[in-house]
Amino acid sequence: MSSELSPIDKAKFVAAKQATQYVEDGMKVGLGTGSTAAWLVKCLGEMVENDGLKIRGVPTSSRTAELARDVGIEVISLDEAKWLDLTIDGADEFDGNLNLIKGGGGALLQEKIVATASDQMVVIADAAKSVETLGAFPLPIEVIPFGWQTTKMLVEETLIGMDVLGRTVSLRMNGDAPYYTDEGNHILDLHLNRIGHARQLSLVINQIPGVVENGLFIDICDVVVIGHGDGRVEVRDINEGTVEESRFDIIEKDNLFADLSD
Known part of the structure; x- marks a missing residue:
């Protein structure tokens, strides 16, 4: 299988890679559902395998739970965790106030419960998900x-x-x-x-x-990490009122990411 990533997959990957910087050893982390969140789970799994990262993940769907176990992340329930340090998830749309529409993947109920049981919610998305007004996405x-x-x-x-x-x-x-x-x-x-x-x-x-x-997530998201197909990443922090930009050099890997698709 070719390792060549489409621009949209590159955008999702760099957003996910940037978001891993919010994850620290020993954290309890909510793991979102959907194609962008799958990139995050893969990136975290690589950190578990190669860097010895120790986290416990609370998945927001059975699909995410299966993927997390496959890449070596310890999976626990929200009842076991009780409260989370961080949730990282995707979004179908987000506006300038970081209000979201979620649920395109069918997991909005668990996603909202997990996100609101966290100290911080970080959303990862490609630039196409940014809108002035919510509602174009059903x-x-x-x-x-x-x-x-x-x-x-x-x-x-x-x-x-x-x-x-x-x-x-x-x-x-x-x-x-x-x-x-x-x-x-x-x-x-x-x-x-x-x-x-x-x-x-x-x-x-x-x-x-x-x-x-x-699927409306109002005043829940704290940070949105926006990926672009050329490797640029924009981080908007609603609490700090900051916008920061960086860039990743993308090294494509057959073994890690070729099996991810929309």
Whole structure:
């Protein structure tokens, strides 16, 4: 298999590599879900193998748990950890205030629980995920299967009073069958195009019976690490109010990264 990485994969890799600098020996670390987070897990696994890094990881999905074990990271549950030093995860969108849309990978509930049980949340993303206003990416909400069509109707009615441009709601599918999360729930994707008041929408959506959680992460992310295809990395820290830039020389490795894809 060729080791040549696409620009988007290079961007994800350098963001993940930069984010490993936040990880210290002995930490309990939340491990996100999705293609960008998979790069992080691989990078941390390399540090465990080559540098003797000792961490305990709390995965946000069964997929991430399997990958973490495969690369030698000790995996524990959130109940065992109780509280985390750090969570590193990807995002489907982020705005200038580091508010996020997450859940494209179907793990938003565990991701939000883990992120809010951490001293710090670091998001890794390629530059295409940066937006002025959230909403171009469909907003996922996790709903219980019982009465999901009624829940969908209530969501559609609620959106009429919200500051959004679109109101189409679709059930996420896995082939010909509904998609199921790790908790056995469904996901409704809200095609809103633009979200005028994300905080208000998050609060209102979560009041609808049948809704478990939504994919808006408001005031949770502390730092976003943005990768570019040419190796540049931008780090935005919302608490410090700083923006720093650096660059990685990318050395591509067949054995470590060729098996990762979107």
